[in-house]
Amino acid sequence: MAFRFQLPLFLLCMLVGAAHGQFLSPNFYGSSCPNLESIVRSEMTKAVAMDRRMGASILRLFFHDCFVNGCDASVLLDDAPPFVGEKTADPNRNSLRGYEVIDAIKASVEAACPATVSCADILALAAREGISQLGGPAWTVQLGRRDATAAANPSVANANLPFATDNLDKLISLFAGKGFSAQEMTALSGAHTVGLAQCDKFRRRIFGDADIDPGFADDLRKQNCPSFAPLDRQSPMQFDNLYYQNLVLKKGLLHSDQELFNGGSQDSVVMTYSMNNNAFRNDFAAAMEKMGRIRPLTGLSGEIRFKCNKVN
Incomplete structure (x- = not known):
């Protein structure tokens, strides 16, 4: 009797776990769409070849x-x-x-594997491939996500995303x-x-922050705050650890970036990454895999x- 009681309970726990996404797998589409990763890689290779910035843009997306x-x-x-979604949130x-x-x-994937692969999984794979095209590390992408049937409203998005003006405690x-x-x-x-x-995103920093290299700030001010500026001036389209070296030199473009190295708890981490590119790459890859879950x-x-910009 005890055994027959425990089996349904075990199965119930399995179902609850599945509902919370514990059973994603890198091989989820192994039989239903075996060429998925090569399709994503091919499309991202073309996109980054046309615009190297796209690797960073897809990661941010x-x-x-x-x-x-x-x-x-x-x-x-x-x-x-009348609903307004995440695209119009402030960040x-x-x-x-x-x-x-x-x-x-998505169109290429649909042509190969109709009604099979979610936009959420495509975005996860595209983010990895975009960073790979810029010389970044690889990480395992767990698959099996499904797509939302509604977006959050802008206020929810605003509350869950970082702002360029955030301090370290807020981050x-x-x-x-x-x-x-x-x-x-x-x-x-x-x-x-x-x-x-x-x-x-950086005007207030270059005109108001004290923890900024004077020459760095002066150059940006002389350009009257350029419409766009690289987050890493030294290698803006190459994935490396120079971002952390810039922070040590007080040359972080965003206030929120410089907060990571400003006499706080993350100074030692920034110093480690600024001197050890492999440590940064390994930790970044592990954190990205975790973020995908x-x-x-x-x-x-x-x-x-069927199309990523609207529900079925």
């Missing part, structure tokens, strides 16, 4: 998706009036880009809420070794969208 209600491709959804509006690249990948708290340690947060911040930032929809939750 993935990050902004996962930190708002989990890795569910909700950030890709267009507004459906996303006029700055997130690469939607058309994900749409192109640590925000990332802790997603299950990341302060060190993992500092490793993930290394994504800013590639890409550009808009003037409105934030609250995925699995099982019967959500759907497999």
